[in-house]
Amino acid sequence: MRYFIVIFFTGILVVGAGLIYLYSQVRFDAYKIIDYQPELSTQLYDKNGELVANIFDKYHRLYATYDEIPPRLIEALIAIEDTAYFEHNGVNLEAIFRALIKDIKAMKIVEGGSTITQQLVKNTVLTREKKIIRKLKEALLAFKIEKVLTKEEILERYFNHVYFGHGYYGIKTAALGYFHKNLDTLSLKEMAILVGLPKAPSSYDPTRNIDLSLSRANRVLYRMHALGWIGEKEYRDSLIETPTVYNDTLTKNRAPYVVDEVIKRASAEYKDFKIGGYKVYLSIDLKLQSLAQESLKFGYDEILKRHPEDANNSNTNGALVALDNKNGDILALVGGVDYTKSHFNRAVQSKRQPGSSFKPFIYQQALDVGYSTMSKIPDISRVYTDEETEKDWKPKNYEENFKGILTLKEALVHSRNLATINLANALGLDSVHRELRKDGFKDMPHDLSLSLGNFGISPLDFSGLYTMFPNYGIKVEPRLIKKIVNRFGHETIYKNKTKRVIEEEQAFLMVDMLRTTVQRGTGRRARVPGIEVAGKTGTTNNNVDAWFCGFTPEVGVVVWYGNDDNSPMQQYETGGRVAGPAFVNFIKGYIDIYPQTKRKFIPPKGVFSININGKKEYFTKTSPMPKANSLEDDEHKGMLF
Numbered sequence: 001m002r003y004f005i006v007i008f009f010t011g012i013l014v015v016g017a018g019l020i021y022l023y024s025q026v027r028f029d030a031y032k033i034i035d036y037q038p039e040l041s042t043q044l045y046d047k048n049g050e051l052v053a054n055i056f057d058k059y060h061r062l063y064a065t066y067d068e069i070p071p072r073l074i075e076a077l078i079a080i081e082d083t084a085y086f087e088h089n090g091v092n093l094e095a096i097f098r099a100l101i102k103d104i105k106a107m108k109i110v111e112g113g114s115t116i117t118q119q120l121v122k123n124t125v126l127t128r129e130k131k132i133i134r135k136l137k138e139a140l141l142a143f144k145i146e147k148v149l150t151k152e153e154i155l156e157r158y159f160n161h162v163y164f165g166h167g168y169y170g171i172k173t174a175a176l177g178y179f180h181k182n183l184d185t186l187s188l189k190e191m192a193i194l195v196g197l198p199k200a201p202s203s204y205d206p207t208r209n210i211d212l213s214l215s216r217a218n219r220v221l222y223r224m225h226a227l228g229w230i231g232e233k234e235y236r237d238s239l240i241e242t243p244t245v246y247n248d249t250l251t252k253n254r255a256p257y258v259v260d261e262v263i264k265r266a267s268a269e270y271k272d273f274k275i276g277g278y279k280v281y282l283s284i285d286l287k288l289q290s291l292a293q294e295s296l297k298f299g300y301d302e303i304l305k306r307h308p309e310d311a312n313n314s315n316t317n318g319a320l321v322a323l324d325n326k327n328g329d330i331l332a333l334v335g336g337v338d339y340t341k342s343h344f345n346r347a348v349q350s351k352r353q354p355g356s357s358f359k360p361f362i363y364q365q366a367l368d369v370g371y372s373t374m375s376k377i378p379d380i381s382r383v384y385t386d387e388e389t390e391k392d393w394k395p396k397n398y399e400e401n402f403k404g405i406l407t408l409k410e411a412l413v414h415s416r417n418l419a420t421i422n423l424a425n426a427l428g429l430d431s432v433h434r435e436l437r438k439d440g441f442k443d444m445p446h447d448l449s450l451s452l453g454n455f456g457i458s459p460l461d462f463s464g465l466y467t468m469f470p471n472y473g474i475k476v477e478p479r480l481i482k483k484i485v486n487r488f489g490h491e492t493i494y495k496n497k498t499k500r501v502i503e504e505e506q507a508f509l510m511v512d513m514l515r516t517t518v519q520r521g522t523g524r525r526a527r528v529p530g531i532e533v534a535g536k537t538g539t540t541n542n543n544v545d546a547w548f549c550g551f552t553p554e555v556g557v558v559v560w561y562g563n564d565d566n567s568p569m570q571q572y573e574t575g576g577r578v579a580g581p582a583f584v585n586f587i588k589g590y591i592d593i594y595p596q597t598k599r600k601f602i603p604p605k606g607v608f609s610i611n612i613n614g615k616k617e618y619f620t621k622t623s624p625m626p627k628a629n630s631l632e633d634d635e636h637k638g639m640l641f
Contacts (some may be wrong), residue, residue, distance in 0.1 A: 005449040029125040030144045036157050038063070040277025040487060041173070046286045047329070047482070053253040055263060057274045060250045063487070064172035066156040068183055070191070073171070074155060077195040079223040082116040086151055090117045090142030115381055117142040117495055119198070121156045164194060165201035167250045178206060178245050178420045188234065189241040190223075192217035207247040214242065228254040255289045257335035257345050258282070262481060270484070277487040283329035285481050288322060291589040292332035296320045299561065299582030300337045307570050316569060318345035318561040320582060321463040321478075322590075325556050328467055328476030331462065332586075344564075351456030352562060356415045356522075357538025357547040357575065358453030360469065362424050363412050364502060364510050365435050368616065369427070372623040373409040373509055374612070377426070379419035380404060384448055395421055395452070409513050409617075413521035417452055417535065418548060424451035439501055440475065453538060463558040469510050470534070470551040473502035505606035512618050515601065518550065525580030526550050528587045531599045535583070537575035542568035548579035555590060559583050 040063050041056040054060060078085045084092055092115050114122065123139045145154065164174035170570040171194060175183050179190050186194070196216035197204050206213035218239055225235040233382060253259055262280060267273045296318050304311045335345030344350075368376070384393045397417045411419035424432050425448060433446055443455075444450045460478060468475040477497040484492045502510075514534035517523045522537045526548055535550025545562045546569065559579040569578070591597060603609075608619045618626040 002433065003242050004459055019137065030141050030578045031150075033120065033124050033141075033145055033157060034148050036161075038161060038169075039275040042273060042276060042278040042280060044259060044282055046282055046284045046289075047331075048285065051252060052255050052282060052284060053259045054251050055259070056250070059169045060167055060173055061160065061169035062158075062172045062176065063160055063170065063277060064183060066152050069156070069159055069171065070184055070186070070587065071193065072188060073159075073183065073186070073191045075229050076188075076191045076220055076224060077116070077155075079117070079157075079227055079229060080195060080220045083223075085116050088115060090144075090146035091115060091139045104348070105161045114138070115142065116158055117146055117154055120154060120161065121145065123162050123198075124157075162198045163201050164197045165205035166207055166247075177248060177250075179243060180246055182508065185243060187238070187243065188221070188230070189217060189238045190243045192220035192238070194244065194328070196207065196220050210242075210245065218251045225603050233366075254286055255284060255333075256332050256339040256343070257347065258284055258289065258480070259346055260335075260343065260345060261333065265481065266484065279485040280481060281483040281485075283324070283331065284333070285331045287593050288332040288590065289334070289585055291593070292320045292322055292334045295582045295585040295589065296334050296559070297337055299559065299579065301579050303561065303569075303573070303578060306573075310570075315564045315567075316561060317342065317346060317564050318579075318582070319345075319350065319459045319561065320560075320586065321347050321459050321558045322586065323467060323476075323478055323556045325465050325467055325470040325551060325554055326476070327497075328478050329482070330460075330478050330480045331555065333480070342564075345529045346560070346564075350560075351457065351458055352545045352560060353540045354453035354457055354547055354549075355538035355540040355545055355575070356417070356420075356453060356463060357462075357536045357549045359412060359420050359451070360510055360514060360536055361436060361439060361465070362420055362427075362432065362451050363408060363513065364469075365427055365432060365621050366408060366423055366507070367506050367509050368502065370622060371408055372619055372626060373407065373513060373617060374619075374626050375408045376405050377408055377411055377419050378404070378422050379406045379411060379416045380422070381418060382422065384425075393449070395449075400631065409516065412513050413517045413538075415517075415522045420451050421448050424448055439468070453540070459558045459560045463556060466549050466551065466556055466558065468501050469507055470553065470556055470601075471507075472504035472511075473500055473507040475499050475501050504604045506622055508601070508603050508607050509618055509620065509623055511601050514550075522574075522576050523548065523550065525576045526583050528552075528584055528591075531587065531591060531597070532601055532607065533587065534601070537580070539574040543571060543573045544568050546573055546575045546578035548575050548583045550583050550587075552587060552590075553601050555587075555597070557583050557586055559586075 038061055039057060039059050041054045041060050044052040046052050061461055117137050121138050136447045159171040161170065163169055164171065166177060168174040168177045172183060174194055175181050175186055179186065193206055193213055196219065203209060204213045204216050221235055221238050224230045262282065263273065266280065270276060270278065300316065300318060303316060304314065317336050319331065319336065320332065320334045323329065324331055331345050335347040336342050381394065381396065395417055403416065406416060406419055429448060433444065436444060446454045464478040465475065479494060479496045481494050482493065511534050514536055515532055518526050518533045519534055523535050526533055526535055530553055533550055533552055535548055538545065538547030544566060545560065547560050549558045551557065559582045603618065604618055608625060609616050610619065610625050
């Protein structure tokens with residue numbers, strides 16, 4: 001008897017020591033659950049609150065607090081997984097013995113008897129292998145966790161951590177993914193489907209095996225009914241329900257070029273951007289983003305229609321940026337014709353020569369120093385010698401002719417190269433260069449070729465600089481991210497940087513010149529019925545780059561097309577012909593979406609008008625109207641707005 005007692009207590013000591021040893025191995029794992037900090041998906045929203053994309057690293061998980069989880073959902077889980085959840089201390093000995101009997105009969109482990117707490121431990125810090133040592137560790141950790149956390153806190157962690165199939169981690173993620181519903185709008189059958197998934201997520205995934213999923217859900221409903229937690233009618237009605245299940249991608253990315261740019265910008269500031277559960281509110285309007293993509297593709301298809309021989313091996317591509325003139329918000333940003341074929345974001349990453357679309361910035365300087373729209377400038381050929389290289393440069397007009405003497409307005413409207421170069425030379429190269437730097441231009445050559453846009457700039461940067469015209473002299477930095485909210489509710493607001501670079505009445509003179517460019521100049525292909533459009537075409541040497549930079553009273557749009565390898569496009573593929581159609585398609589669509597948009601440019605105070613040859617021309621004190629005897633037609637009449 002003595003030996004039996006010794007053996008008995010020795011056994012207890014050995015078992016106790018073994019348990020202590022096992023606990024020493026896993027005790028720190030408990031804090032991964034107690035101090036639960038899961039990887040959470042970041043979500044991007046457009047200006048109207050519509051989801052643009054989910055961003056994550058390994059796990060797509062949206063967090064739901066305990067208060068967000070409906071009581072019926074909790075009942076459904078407990079009914080099928082752990083009926084005695086609120087009675088045990090982490091381990092249900094009765095369930096374990098019941099499962100042990102089944103395992104002995106089957107001569108293998110067929111049922112584990114795990115509680116919800118044990119399942120949380122298994123899914124969070126342990127492996128899923130069915131071994132006794134692992135089960136003992138699981139039980140020890142379950143006891144520890146139940147001592148520290150409340151039952152509600154454990155349920156919150158369980159619902160947010162477990163895998164629900166299809167790449168969805170957490171109940172909120174699964175509800176939105178499978179059913180496009182928030183937790184509080186789920187039907188009982190949808191809840192039953194969800195709580196049935198963790199047992200075998202791949203097998204019960206309703207997008208792959210709807211029959212198995214429904215069968216498992218019906219088992220959940222049966223348990224709830226058997227326990228008396230739902231009535232007969234609700235049980236029968238739920239049995240016959242077949243919910244609509246959506247088979248979405250995890251990211252739901254509706255604007256890939258935008259998303260890539262947001263990740264690049266935000267990750268530089270937030271190192272945990274992809275796993276930190278941020279909510280990011282963008283300036284993008286998804287309706288306009290879709291329209292921009294469609295418009296860019298429309299323009300591209302028109303190019304291929306003219307040159308079907310290039311369809312199979314064309315490396316032509318494009319970019320489109322649309323801004324809100326007043327605040328600089330980026331309404332749409334498309335960096336290529338087809339994201340699936342090329343992720344390179346030409347709207348942001350490419351630096352292409354703007355050509356003649358840059359000319360308005362030279363002409364604006366002339367206006368600001370006293371030229372009027374009717375001032376005469378020479379459109380004649382000259383030879384310029386570079387003082388450093390002593391090389392001669394003899395530029396020419398696109399039409400390979402010259403007009404002699406032109407008004408400032410006509411020179412811009414018809415995009416005369418020689419007149420522009422002569423104007424820049426008259427203004428003084430150093431002065432022109434200095435003022436352009438003040439405007440925000442960078443990396444320009446310090447010679448007269450800059451007046452023809454002989455330098456690289458991205459469509460996005462160019463669109464920001466163009467805001468100074470429709471915004472009547474105020475340049476606004478383009479804004480993509482409006483606000484970032486972290487998981488604790490702290491907000492970071494991103495404001496637009498603005499700077500007045502032109503007096504408003506002087507800027508309006510340029511608006512009128514660019515409006516005329518569209519009405520009867522090189523931008524004629526960009527006319528849109530029912531709304532005033534202003535803008536400038538741009539075509540570089542050998543048709544390498546084709547631009548149209550245009551705006552209405554509310555929205556500015558920059559369109560670019562070219563070959564990715566910088567090779568020339570086909571002859572006669574000018575900015576107006578190539579980029580104009582995409583611009584028109586976008587503006588027409590914009591009007592359809594927002595029919596109340598402002599339609600006309602209103603002259604600000606300090607702008608005068610005069611009729612010259614039946615046309616209204618505008619002047620200011622800085623750019624005064626010419627004397628009557630200097631006009632070809634002396635019939636003129638002034639008016640102050």
